[in-house]
Amino acid sequence: MACDYEQLRRDVTWDVGKKDLGCVDGGTVNIGYLCVDRHVEAGRGGKMALIHESHDGSLRHFTFRDLQQLTNGWAQFLRGTLGIRQLDRVCLFLDKVPELYIGFLGVLKTGAVVEPLFSAFGEDALVARMQDSRATAIVTQRRHISKVRKAKDRLPDLRHIIVIDQEEGDKKLREDEIEYRMMDHRADTFAIAPTFAETPSVLHYTSGTTGAPKGAMHVHGSVFAQYLTSKVVLDIRDDDIYWCTADPGWVTGTSYGIIGAWANGVTQVVLDAGYSSDRWYATIERHKVTVWYTAPTAIRMLMKDGLDPVRRRNLASLRHMCSVGEPLNAEAVRWGYEAFGLWFHDTFWQTETGSIMVTNLPGMAVKPGSMGRPFPALTAAVVEPKTGEPITEPGKVGLIAIRPPWPSMMRTYWNNTATYYGKFLNGWYICGDQASVDKDGYFWFCGRDDDVINTGGHLVGPFEIESALLEHPAVAESAAIGKPDPVNMEVVKVFVALKPGFTADADLELDIMNYVRKKLSPLAMPQEIEFMDKVPKTRSGKILRRVLKAKELGQPIGDISTMDDD
Amino acid sequence: MKEMILDYIRNEYLDEDEVDDVDLDEHTKLISGGIVDSFSMVSLKRFLEKKFVISIPDDEASPEAFDTVTSIMALVNKHLAKKGA
Numbered sequence: 207m208a209c210d211y212e213q214l215r216r217d218v219t220w221d222v223g224k225k226d227l228g229c230v231d232g233g234t235v236n237i238g239y240l241c242v243d244r245h246v247e248a249g250r251g252g253k254m255a256l257i258h259e260s261h262d263g264s265l266r267h268f269t270f271r272d273l274q275q276l277t278n279g280w281a282q283f284l285r286g287t288l289g290i291r292q293l294d295r296v297c298l299f300l301d302k303v304p305e306l307y308i309g310f311l312g313v314l315k316t317g318a319v320v321e322p323l324f325s326a327f328g329e330d331a332l333v334a335r336m337q338d339s340r341a342t343a344i345v346t347q348r349r350h351i352s353k354v355r356k357a358k359d360r361l362p363d364l365r366h367i368i369v370i371d372q373e374e375g376d377k378k379l380r381e382d383e384i385e386y387r388m389m390d391h392r393a394d395t396f397a398i399a400p401t402f403a404e405t406p407s408v409l410h411y412t413s414g415t416t417g418a419p420k421g422a423m424h425v426h427g428s429v430f431a432q433y434l435t436s437k438v439v440l441d442i443r444d445d446d447i448y449w450c451t452a453d454p455g456w457v458t459g460t461s462y463g464i465i466g467a468w469a470n471g472v473t474q475v476v477l478d479a480g481y482s483s484d485r486w487y488a489t490i491e492r493h494k495v496t497v498w499y500t501a502p503t504a505i506r507m508l509m510k511d512g513l514d515p516v517r518r519r520n521l522a523s524l525r526h527m528c529s530v531g532e533p534l535n536a537e538a539v540r541w542g543y544e545a546f547g548l549w550f551h552d553t554f555w556q557t558e559t560g561s562i563m564v565t566n567l568p569g570m571a572v573k574p575g576s577m578g579r580p581f582p583a584l585t586a587a588v589v590e591p592k593t594g595e596p597i598t599e600p601g602k603v604g605l606i607a608i609r610p611p612w613p614s615m616m617r618t619y620w621n622n623t624a625t626y627y628g629k630f631l632n633g634w635y636i637c638g639d640q641a642s643v644d645k646d647g648y649f650w651f652c653g654r655d656d657d658v659i660n661t662g663g664h665l666v667g668p669f670e671i672e673s674a675l676l677e678h679p680a681v682a683e684s685a686a687i688g689k690p691d692p693v694n695m696e697v698v699k700v701f702v703a704l705k706p707g708f709t710a711d712a713d714l715e716l717d718i719m720n721y722v723r724k725k726l727s728p729l730a731m732p733q734e735i736e737f738m739d740k741v742p743k744t745r746s747g748k749i750l751r752r753v754l755k756a757k758e759l760g761q762p763i764g765d766i767s768t769m770d771d772d
Numbered sequence: 773m774k775e776m777i778l779d780y781i782r783n784e785y786l787d788e789d790e791v792d793d794v795d796l797d798e799h800t801k802l803i804s805g806g807i808v809d810s811f812s813m814v815s816l817k818r819f820l821e822k823k824f825v826i827s828i829p830d831d832e833a834s835p836e837a838f839d840t841v842t843s844i845m846a847l848v849n850k851h852l853a854k855k856g857a
Contacts, residue, residue: 261805301806326809349794352787480803481810482835507810510834662811712822719815720784728811 209569214582220613223434235403235426238315241468245270254473258304261479279391280312288366292317297344299323302478305370305388317399321409324455329356330725334418335411336361347371403427410457412557413667415657421620422558428614429469431561436466441526441568449475450499457557483511487519494523501531501663505538506693516545531663532695533651536575560614564649577649585609588641594632600645603652607634657751659688661696666730674725680708683741687755697733703740710737777841798841813838826851
């Protein structure tokens, strides 16, 4: 059905989300309750909530009643046995196992704040985030415990290390580690914490150009926006089988892989396996997925394998497809149509916004390569970088800006209020991305307004990589930039000056790559290293990443009058 | 060759406490099994190129080609044969 955007602007308001969820101004709002118990109380406890497929193909099924009992059992353990209090930070450092989803909602039921951590993070990435949040507890698996053990001594506030998959015959856990198998503990009831719309809920760390990663603090009321955007943009309906391919270590995996999906009471599929095009198509076919929310990097990887693997599968169940993480190029949108007979609908938002901001809506004419139009319940514009004045001239580039407030916007950066306030200009929230708007009101992405690297749909801070590199015994100076990449949009490229006595060779290159991968994460690992005598800096010592990037792209270097040329 | 690649994967991609839990052999699924992710594949490719003095084109370094040590060995042998030809 064609989309009447102007009608949606009149009909779709955040209050619709609040009302649909049965919430009232000033009343209690708890994401755990709204995603699970509400459905059971409405007689939908027997409905399938989660179909989980592990890498070996085995399936586990969970109804909303299962989720209710398991999240209750887990919440009782946290509150009753461990003494977790409201607003304590509880980290989830888990693969995409069912315990991640149950753990997330159970923590929220206690009133504590859940802090998801990507399971491929290395020890330094863990420390940076957990030190800042002063996390009380971390929930993990045996396969990740060694990273937690290495980080532990630098985390004085960490009181509980909980391991969810310890089995008989496994090497014993250490004395200060707790074995807790979520699946063995169910409870029919739990006194859910009386949280409100403004009570902190989820703490997601995101990278910036400078400094350590920043914790975007979200609140329980974010669910109004995540519910509504899931319904209106992802077009989730009661009988859908929904697959969000994102990992809940990142915001898409929580906002739309948990909260938005289950606030709508949909059945969702989770595949806990590494990427393979055939496996992905098999997942759609096997579970008859109807709504698919994925990422441009994945789509481009599927494109690389061509149409044959698509043709070998029956993917007729697919009804609606969306994409997020980085701009979806026109070629990928067109390929999607050729492969599936459907358009990929690009969506734009970020960790700080908590939900979709600019988007292609179902039924809206898709302009391949465009980000779409503002979500109907909010006001977005491109603005002049210096004044924050909206740009009205079609095609003129400015900064993407959103008019606050909206329910899922971050309420602050944890421990970093000054940076939070720096995100606003002339009454707008400034996203940090450049775009233009055409005469029809469609937004077109142009690039980041800073040095943050967007690789595979995830933001990686150059400062974090440079800091890790400097800890390598051979590295004297370092700089990191995003290098354009046909699949991942950008990959990390680093420039390194070595200490005296070290020689640049293939051994050292590989050693540096693996060093960063283990310290931070595979996303932060340099895919390319260029050795140089000296990294370009200003006379005050600031790394001139823009000079390195311009050189890399073959563009003019621009003004280098401040460069230290000693 | 098999043992060398297996040792490298064990040392570089498995955590100390994971080594005992994962039964790693030449048939173990590396990429689809979640042991090596697609980003880390680049360092594995670099290791193979360095160790066997070959060059693997990017379009051949697919998740499928790197999914087991057996498929990796086939790829390496192909390029060793090319080099020798």
